[in-house]
Every structure is written in C-alpha cells, then in structure tokens.
Amino acid sequence: MTQRRRRSLALLTSGVLALPLLAGCGAGEDDGGPAAAGQDIATTARDRVVDGGVLRWAVDNLPDTLNTFQADADAATGRIAGAVLPQLFVMDAKGRPVVNPDYLEKAEVTEREPKQVVLYKLNQQAVWSDGREIGAADFVAQWRALNGKDSAYWTARNAGYERIEKIERGKTDLEVKVTFAKPYADWRSLFSPLYPKQVTGTPEAFNEGARGALKVTAGPFNLGAVDKKTGTVALTRNARWWGRPAKLDTLVLTAVPRAERPAALAAGRLDMAEIDRAGADRIALALRDGGRASGAKGAHGPGTSVTAAQATLSWALAYGQDESKAAAEQETRRKDAEAVRKYADEQAALRTFTVRKSLEPAYTQLAMNGSTGPLADERVRRAVARALDRKALAEIVLKPLGLPAKPVGSHLALAGQRAYADNSDALGGQDTQAAQALLADAGWRQGGKLTAPLGTKAGPESDRTAGQDDSKTPSGPGTGNDGLYIVGQDDGKAGDAKAPARAPGDHDGSDGDHDEDLPEGRLPDGEIVDADAAAPEAREGRLSPVPAPAPFAAAQEKTLLGQAEAQARAQEEAGTEDQAQDDGKRGPTLDGEEGEDDKEPAKASPAPAKQAHTSGSVLAKDGKPLTLRFVLPSGPGSEALRAVGERISQMLRKLGVNTELTKVADDSFFKDHIASGQYDLALYSWPATAYPATDARPIFAKPEPAADGSLLVEQNYTRVGTDHIDQLFDQAVGELDEDQSRELMRKADARIWAAAGSVPLYQRPELVAVKPNLVNAGAFGLGAPRFQDIGWKKAAPAKGDEKKK
Numbered sequence: 001m002t003q004r005r006r007r008s009l010a011l012l013t014s015g016v017l018a019l020p021l022l023a024g025c026g027a028g029e030d031d032g033g034p035a036a037a038g039q040d041i042a043t044t045a046r047d048r049v050v051d052g053g054v055l056r057w058a059v060d061n062l063p064d065t066l067n068t069f070q071a072d073a074d075a076a077t078g079r080i081a082g083a084v085l086p087q088l089f090v091m092d093a094k095g096r097p098v099v100n101p102d103y104l105e106k107a108e109v110t111e112r113e114p115k116q117v118v119l120y121k122l123n124q125q126a127v128w129s130d131g132r133e134i135g136a137a138d139f140v141a142q143w144r145a146l147n148g149k150d151s152a153y154w155t156a157r158n159a160g161y162e163r164i165e166k167i168e169r170g171k172t173d174l175e176v177k178v179t180f181a182k183p184y185a186d187w188r189s190l191f192s193p194l195y196p197k198q199v200t201g202t203p204e205a206f207n208e209g210a211r212g213a214l215k216v217t218a219g220p221f222n223l224g225a226v227d228k229k230t231g232t233v234a235l236t237r238n239a240r241w242w243g244r245p246a247k248l249d250t251l252v253l254t255a256v257p258r259a260e261r262p263a264a265l266a267a268g269r270l271d272m273a274e275i276d277r278a279g280a281d282r283i284a285l286a287l288r289d290g291g292r293a294s295g296a297k298g299a300h301g302p303g304t305s306v307t308a309a310q311a312t313l314s315w316a317l318a319y320g321q322d323e324s325k326a327a328a329e330q331e332t333r334r335k336d337a338e339a340v341r342k343y344a345d346e347q348a349a350l351r352t353f354t355v356r357k358s359l360e361p362a363y364t365q366l367a368m369n370g371s372t373g374p375l376a377d378e379r380v381r382r383a384v385a386r387a388l389d390r391k392a393l394a395e396i397v398l399k400p401l402g403l404p405a406k407p408v409g410s411h412l413a414l415a416g417q418r419a420y421a422d423n424s425d426a427l428g429g430q431d432t433q434a435a436q437a438l439l440a441d442a443g444w445r446q447g448g449k450l451t452a453p454l455g456t457k458a459g460p461e462s463d464r465t466a467g468q469d470d471s472k473t474p475s476g477p478g479t480g481n482d483g484l485y486i487v488g489q490d491d492g493k494a495g496d497a498k499a500p501a502r503a504p505g506d507h508d509g510s511d512g513d514h515d516e517d518l519p520e521g522r523l524p525d526g527e528i529v530d531a532d533a534a535a536p537e538a539r540e541g542r543l544s545p546v547p548a549p550a551p552f553a554a555a556q557e558k559t560l561l562g563q564a565e566a567q568a569r570a571q572e573e574a575g576t577e578d579q580a581q582d583d584g585k586r587g588p589t590l591d592g593e594e595g596e597d598d599k600e601p602a603k604a605s606p607a608p609a610k611q612a613h614t615s616g617s618v619l620a621k622d623g624k625p626l627t628l629r630f631v632l633p634s635g636p637g638s639e640a641l642r643a644v645g646e647r648i649s650q651m652l653r654k655l656g657v658n659t660e661l662t663k664v665a666d667d668s669f670f671k672d673h674i675a676s677g678q679y680d681l682a683l684y685s686w687p688a689t690a691y692p693a694t695d696a697r698p699i700f701a702k703p704e705p706a707a708d709g710s711l712l713v714e715q716n717y718t719r720v721g722t723d724h725i726d727q728l729f730d731q732a733v734g735e736l737d738e739d740q741s742r743e744l745m746r747k748a749d750a751r752i753w754a755a756a757g758s759v760p761l762y763q764r765p766e767l768v769a770v771k772p773n774l775v776n777a778g779a780f781g782l783g784a785p786r787f788q789d790i791g792w793k794k795a796a797p798a799k800g801d802e803k804k805k
Contacts, residue, residue, distance in 0.1 A: 031742065035094050035416030036404050036763055039783050040356040042793075044775035046244065049791040054250045055774065058264070058273035061255045062231055066223070067210040068193060069146060071156040076233075076253060083235050083251065083787045084219040085193035086126070086134060094416035095361060095782030097188050097690055102126070102243040103134070105174075109187070112736055115165065116180040118187050124174055125242035128196050128218045136169045136176045141197035143167050145206050152203035159694045160190050183734045185741045186691040194218075220246040220788035231255035247791030259636045265769055266349035272770045272777060275355070276637040277401070280767045286350035301347070302339040353769045356778030357401060360764040361688040363408045364397075364641070366648065367758045369680050371703075371711065371719035374444075374626055381720070381756035382427065383438035384628075384681075387651050389430045394762035396647060397640045401765050408760035411700070412692035412749045415763075416782055419692055419742050426750035427759075435655055444619035444626050446656055451623030619656040627658035628680040631673045635666035641683050644761070648681070674717050685764055688782070692745050693733035700752055702726055720757025 063076040081087075088104055089097035099107060103126050111117035126134045145153045146161040165181035180187070196216040200206055214223045220241050224234035235251040256264045261273045262282050275283075285300055306314075317329040366388070374380045390407035398405040408414065409422025428434060619626040632638070632645045642663070649659040659681065664673060673679045689695035698714035702721030706712050713719055725748050732744035752758075766779045776789040 031418040032094065032096075032413065032416050032420035035359075035782055036406060036414065037357075037359040037781060039093050039781045040358050040768075040779040041777055042356070042770075042775040044793055046247065046789060048794050049247045049775060049789070050794050051247060051791075052249050053247075053792045054252060055248050055777075055790065055792075056252045056254050056269065056271045058256045058261055058270050059233075059253045060257065062226070062228060062233065065211040066214050067195075067199070067206065069155050069157065070211075071154075073156070076255075079253065080223065080233065080235070081193040082219075082785065083221040084214060084217040084223050084238075085195065086218050087192045087784075088120070088194065089188050089192055090786075091690070091782060091784040093781065093783040095414065095688060095690060096416075096418055103194075107188075109736065112183070116183045116187075116736060118178045118180075119170060120176040120178070120191075121170075122174045122176065123242070126218065127240060127242065128216045129222060129238065129240055130216050131240070132196075133173065134194070134218060135173055136167060138194055138197045138200075139176050139178070139191060140167045141200040142191060142195055145200040145203075150203065152207075154203075154207045160184055160186060164190075183736050185733050185735050185738070186694040189691045189694060220244075221251060224250070241788075244788055246788040251787070251790075261769070262350060263346060265353055266346035268349075270769075272768060272774060275767050275769050277640060277765075277767070278637070279769065280355045280401075282347070283350050283353050283355050283769055286347040286353075289347065290351050301343040303336055352771065354772045356768045356770055357403060358766045358779035358781035359398075359403060359414075360766040361414065361782050362685045362764045363414065363688065363760050364644075364683060364685045364762055364764055365411075365758045365760050367674070367679075367682045367684060367718050368720070368756065369677055369682075369718060370757050371677055373680060374442075374621075374628065375680055377442050378756060379438045379442040380444070380626075383435040383442075383655065384652060384657070385756045385759045386428055386431050386435040386438070387655050387657075388648060388759060388761075389651060390424075390759070390761055393644050393647060396643055397762055398765060401767070403765055405762065408763055410746075410749050411752045411758065411760055412689075412696050412745055414688045414782065417688065417690055419690070419745050421746045421749070423746060423750040423753050424760075426753040427756060432654065439619060439626075439655065439657075443621045444656075445621065446617055446619055447614050448620035449623060450613050450620055450625060617656050618658055625658055626656065627660060628652070630659045630661050630681040631669065631679040632661060632663050632683065633666045633669045634663035638666070645681075645683055677713075677717070677719065683761075693729055693741060697726075697729040697733070700725055700729070700748070700757075716757075718757035720755050722751065722755060725751045725755070 059076040059079065061074070061076065063074055063080065064072045066077060066080060067073060068077050068081050086103045087100055088107065090100045092098050101123065103123050105121040105123060107118060107120045109116060110119045120139075122134060128134060143161055143164050144150065146155055146158045147164065148155070148158040148162050163180050163182045163184045165179045167179075168177050169175065170177045178187075178190075195210065196218070198205060198216050199210045199214070212226065217223055217238065220238055220243065221235035222238045224236040226233050231254060233253040235253070237246045237249055254264075254270060256270060256273065258274070258276050258279070261270065261275050262279045264270045265273060273279075314329060314333060317325050318333055320326050366385075368375045368381050368384060370376055370378075370381060375384070391405065394405040394407050406415075407424075409424045410420050413419035413421075614620075630645055630649060632642050634642075645661060649661060652659055670684070674682055674684060686699065699716055700721055701714050701716055702723060702725065703711040703713045703716055703719050711719060728744050728748035728751065732741045732748065735741040735744060766781065768779045770778050773793045775791060775793045776786065
C-alpha cells in the first residue's frame, strides 16, 4: 500500500470509510462563505446538563485497530481517538481548524527563512493518564514512526511528516519546536491525534500494541472495556482530565448495522444513531401515528398491502379441507400477525426519538473512467458533465428532507471551509446544445450504420470485454447482480424498429422533472416509505416506468424473434403456394413472344434483404453505439444513489447516449469495479478535507505507468489527471502564505473541473436519531463533537420551585 495513502478512503454507497474529518486552514473569516447547513445538536449550556449518565451511540462495527495511522482504521477508530487522545486542532462549525485550548496555548509559524519553524506551546496542565506530562518526546516518537524512513512501521500514510527535519524541546518543557526541511502549508494537520511515546516509540508497539488497547490516554474519556461478544466499546470519564469534566459517566459505542438501527433504537439498545432515509421515515411515521395504540395495525408496515381478495383467499386456505395447506397457511398467518405486532410495538417505541439533520462533511460525485472507451476523450466527458442538471439531482436527495439542495461547486472543499470556491464555470453549466456540439466534434453522430448491437460498448473496452461470459456471474437476490438496464435502447427511437405501443398512462420517464411515474409508496429520491405498497405484487397490473430488467428483456426478445421467424415462414409458405397457383393459371407463351420468365436468365431467389440497422437517435461512431456502463450499488441504504443514477441516465438519454445500469453487491462495488476500473460511470463520495493540498492530491494526481504496464492511480479512480494539476498541488503544499496557497488550490480545482473526470453533485445528508433530551449531540455537520459537553438535559424546574427562587 502506498505511503501517500489519503487519510480517508472513498465513501462508498451508504458507508463512510473515512478517518476523522479534518478541517480547513487559513485566515480570512469570510473565505468559503457560510456552511451549506449548520449543526443540529441541541446546543445547551453545561450548567443545564446532568452530571452523569450513560449514552449508547451506534457505530458501524468494532474497530479492527485503535491506531488511526494504520490502513484498516475506520470511522470508529477516529471516534475513539477523538474522545481519548490529544487533538491539537479541532474543527469549528464551518469545518475550519482552531487551536484546542485543552492541549495548546498556541501554535504558530515563527520562522519562514531559511527554514520553516513551528512552535507549539502546550497547556501546562496537559498530562497522560499515567501522570506524565505531554511533551517533545511524544512528538519526536510520532514523527519517527510516520516519516517513512523506517519500513518496520506499518503506516498507511506519512504526508507532512516526511517534510520535518527535526523536533526539539523549546525554551521550556512546555514548548516543542518543529523545523521543516521543506515548507509545509498544512502543518496544522500534524500530530492530531497525538499518541503517547509508548505507542509510537517502537515498531512492535506501533504495529500491534495499539490495535486492541490504549493503556495510556489523554482525553476527557479513557478507553474502558472492549467487548467483542456484545459489540461494545466503553469509554469512561477520565479522572485525571484537567479540562472541564465530561458530563457523561460512560459513553458506550455499540456496533449495529444501519439497516438494523431502527429496531435497536426501539429495543432500547441505542440512544443515538446515524440512520439512513428509511430509518428517518419510520420515525417520522411513528410520530405522525402517535395516537394509535401499540400493537394496532397501521397504514404502513407489514401486511398493509394485502388486498381484501388476498385476505379472503388466505382465510379460505387456512380453514379449508386440505389439512396440509391449512396448516401451512395458518403458520404463515401466525408469522404475519407476529410481524405486524412487532412492527407496531417498534413504531410506538420510535415515537420517543427525534431526527436531527444536517449535511455530512462529504460530497457525492459522478465519476467518469477516462482510461478507456468513449470517456477517454475529454470532449465526451465534458459533454456528459454538461448534460447534467446538478440542482435537480441534488433535489432528488435533499429536498424531501428539508435540507438545502445547492450543488457542490468544488472538488477540494465544501461551503464554509476557507478553501471553498465555486469553480464549476471552468466546465460550464447544464447546456444540451453545447453537449451535443462536443459529441459531434468527437465524431459521434445520430443515425449512423451499426456493425454491432446497441448494447455493445464503443472503444477498446468492447474488445477487452467481448470474451467475457456474463452467464457465469451469479444473479438473483443477495448477489448484487440483480438487473441490467439499458437506458436509451428501449424507447423505440434507436434503430429502425418500431416502438411498441405504449399503454395509456405509461410514461417513459424521460422527463427528469416529474415524479408522477414513481410507484405508490416511493418517494422522489427512490427510497421506499411503505415497502409493502411498493412491492411488485402491490403494483400488479401497472406498467413499470423504468426499462425492463435484462432477464425479462432477453426472454421478451427471444419470444418476439420466435414470433417473427414463424411469421416469416408462414409468409414464405403462403408466397410459394400463391406462386404455384398463379403459374397454373398462366397460359402457354406464344411463339415470338417473350414471357416474363424469358426476359432474363433464371436466377436463384435471393435471400431476404437485411433491414439497414442504424443507430436512430442513439449516437454512433465507427459502427458502434455510444453506450456507457453505469455501475451502482444494490444494497439497502443506496436507494437514493440509485434514483440519482437513473435520473442521470434519463438526462444522457436526451443526448442520444445509452447507459447500461448495472447494480452490483456493495462489497464488490468498490473493490471489483471502482478501484479496478471496471466501469464507465459510477456514483460514490469523498470526505471533505481542510487540507486539500495534502489530502486531495492522491485523488487527482495524474496516473503514472508502472513497470508491468499497468497504471499507478493512487486514489485517482477516474484515471484522469494532468501535469499542470500536479504542479499546482505541489506549489500549494509548499506555500506558507495561506491566501496564496488557497488561490493555488482554487486554480487546481478549476483545472479539475475542466478535465471533467468527476462532477461533484451534492453534499450528503446527515440524519441522526436521538432521544429528545440528549443535548450537544446529533448531526454535527462540518464540526467535531465536543465529547465532554455531551449529556442529558436537566428537567425543567416545576413552576412552584421557580416561584420559591
């Protein structure tokens, strides 16, 4: 694994594979503008918060390591580190780093020439849990572990540490002086978190010692028991903490998958949990139905889609004369009744929660693989980008939640962070005519002759995948390979075949601004509110607004071909019979006359002429249609992502661009498709960073050829980059004038927009279910949790007590 690995991985589908979010750096308060959405954490003064109590907070899984600098560190690793280890700089509500006074009195660049020197002045009360003062020895040990010179340390990244020349004690033990061999603009990113020298002092301690335990800490909480059986990590109040003491006695991080969190909240296993849209909808429905008694059957949930006819048939089977069928049906009815009761009880419990909302420090983008196929041409990538109505796409996800749906204008920062600026004009906004002109300039035309079927990809990718046997790919529920849709092929416009007659009320979904085509029970962002109402059996008799899945389409095509062949044979036989009858009626040819058959020598009947196969409204080049493989995750929690993907396909369809929508299993989405380059279009997310010159460079670095002929892409999974972009990153990371460094990053972002390898769409929604009396916690947005202030709100005093005061 590369030493320059970014400090966080891609956010894939519903999961956030990221280390703790970092904040922006700089000076001007107005730079970056306001955050797109503020924090929603029920901010409450500490004197109104109860001293004591326990909070059970959901995490995706127990961390494999407690060392944030190792490759398998995850969000849980970062959350624990934030509560138990020194964070020299923390994020404010706009995602900007500020000095953490619990550890630093101040930190500043004291010299620029001949070399950059940063002086840290430590809080004189700051001590490790074993009583030792935090000091220069801890800084030195961490620098030596992470600077990349000793390969015995298993580190995932060393960005910034390799630029340090030396670290020494200042005038007192409370001062740490860091001298850099090369100037480093993002110096604030270093030493957060700071580990004790007991962890970083030796490779053995670094590699193994901090994976499952942290014996020495220095935060408002200590690390308590890690229980793999119950899936919990207990953080307990630190008695040696010199700052304001933690309000909670214990913070219990509990591993619960997101799909199971509504049930865990209802069962009392959790007090706070990040949830997906489906979970938020359940809580909203529970609050709406607050007057209904527990156990009562509601208008949503299990059993609500059963019709009167289905209920009657079930009763008849359950009490019919066929004893085996009756027993089976009675068991089914018992299970159904139990599911209804359980759901109703859960809904009653979920009424005691509320949902706090903000925008995550991450954005979702459309990625375009520029290494092969049509998208290797920059003009095609730019055309795809300019076909997108980014505001409409953002509204699909954010508008139903009541969150601001402004498209993200930067690849390198989010609104509110100092490095943020909307540089999308470098590419241009939505413009269908401009997109068509770009495609025409690249040689893509409508109505061209095709030498390959519409599903064939253009470019070298088609040759590379021609020998692959898709039949070997498992299909069906649970495999992730549960459908291929070819958008643009089914509309009857492509090719010369007539479009099938459309039933009244059957929409083709080409108008991306209408939601009337959505099935009952499904919200505009594609997420199901009433799963039963949206089930296939509940929609029987209604035509689907989306193109048919591949297995059905293949069967349909086979049937139609069979019918066509039968009809052709019938016509041929009829024609032969008519010809014989006609010949029998015809009289003999008179001498001196030419019969029709004598005018030319007899010729064998030619084979029926093939109908010219053209691309119709679909663009084609070199005999191949413009078809792009669009890979999307199939798992729960990705409904909104798939809805966005389908809308993008409709937008591209208007240009004459086919998209093959392929849903794949979540566990293979990144590994087998994104990282390996087996896609043309994909949707995934990146976490925001306050240090783009350091953290974003691997994402946009120009791929370099490896010795074996492959490409070294670092984290640039679009495979699109330029030397100029790399140069701007290199200049920015070494520029100590913060305004100049940010300006260089904005120039780099404009170049990234122009290269059109990826298109930022929207900031991801953050939905957190909490007990209403939990304060200083919830949807943190761009800010960092202040763990010591989280707690339970004191009950309001009785009116009589207020009068006595």
